[in-house]
Amino acid sequence: MMTILxxxxxxxxxxxxxxxGGLGTRLREETEFRPKPMVSIGPRPILWHIMKSYSKxxxxxxxxxxxxxxxxxxxxxxxxxxxxxxxxxxxGHPEExxxxxxxxxxxxxxxxxxxxxxxxxxxxxxxxxxxxxxEEFFVTYGDGLADIDLNGLLAxxxxxxxxxxxxxxxxxxxxxxxxxxxAEVTEFNEKPEISTRFVNGGFFVFNxxxxxxxxETPSGDLEPGALEKxxxxxxxxxxxxxxxxVCMDTLRDMEYLNGLWNENKAFWxxx
Numbered sequence: 001m002m003t004i005l006x007x008x009x010x011x012x013x014x015x016x017x018x019x020x021g022g023l024g025t026r027l028r029e030e031t032e033f034r035p036k037p038m039v040s041i042g043p044r045p046i047l048w049h050i051m052k053s054y055s056k057x058x059x060x061x062x063x064x065x066x067x068x069x070x071x072x073x074x075x076x077x078x079x080x081x082x083x084x085x086x087x088x089x090x091x092g093h094p095e096e097x098x099x100x101x102x103x104x105x106x107x108x109x110x111x112x113x114x115x116x117x118x119x120x121x122x123x124x125x126x127x128x129x130x131x132x133x134x135e136e137f138f139v140t141y142g143d144g145l146a147d148i149d150l151n152g153l154l155a156x157x158x159x160x161x162x163x164x165x166x167x168x169x170x171x172x173x174x175x176x177x178x179x180x181x182x183a184e185v186t187e188f189n190e191k192p193e194i195s196t197r198f199v200n201g202g203f204f205v206f207n208x209x210x211x212x213x214x215x216e217t218p219s220g221d222l223e224p225g226a227l228e229k230x231x232x233x234x235x236x237x238x239x240x241x242x243x244x245x246v247c248m249d250t251l252r253d254m255e256y257l258n259g260l261w262n263e264n265k266a267f268w269x270x271x
Contacts (some may be wrong), residue, residue, distance in 0.1 A: 021067020037142035121222035126214035157205035163235035169201030
């Protein structure tokens with residue numbers, strides 16, 4: 001197990017797996033040309049925003065499970081220093097290139113693995129198993145943003161001693177909600193900020209025993225199958241996130257998130 005030295009002594013490095021390989025068919029206007037995690041929110045890909053949120057909480061070791069157009073994610077991070085720092089080059093003398101550190105991501109460690117273009121989420125996660133060195137690790141999707149307390153999520157996971165934790169979110173409704181009794185509408189709530197239902201918001205914490213439930217084949221999924229079985233065995237707990245969450249699933253979602261960013265209302269921005 002890898003550890004780092006802090007003011008509290010040696011502590012284990014907790015890796016964050018981000019599932020980056022889906023086709024993003026409902027955002028085809030953008031994903032025809034790039035993988036969904038590379039669709040921009042403001043000046044940066046949504047993947048960067050997700051990683052920045054983890055980094056702000058002290059989690060800077062990332063494992064990216066690549067698939068559809070994964071080479072674009074590789075190119076982005078392989079060229080990150082040149083694209084995001086001041087640089088001096090001498091043409092014909094690449095060895096004399098000087099990079100002047102100007103960004104705040106210099107402590108990030110990023111491992112990128114090709115997990116197959118058509119592989120489902122469970123198969124992607126199983127294929128990165130050998131890169132997970134600790135007993136516990138984060139997993140999230142490459143298209144969801146939240147103002148979640150990641151340290152609080154981790155503390156909750158450790159408190160219950162179960163195999164897995166999923167973050168439950170109350171997504172703000174884009175539509176008016178109707179309270180109905182028979183055929184009578186008893187209350188009309190126009191676009192409520194908080195719904196009464198919890199949905200899977202991603203932002204998982206797993207113990208490495210989760211790999212025993214996963215199938216490395218392309219058809220091996222995560223939610224239907226693996227997590228269903230874990231839940232039936234009483235090993236899945238929910239961390240109820242009271243704050244905001246948005247999944248970038250459609251063009252409308254992308255425009256909404258960009259609007260928040262441009263208006264300085266990006267609820268997920270903690271840096």
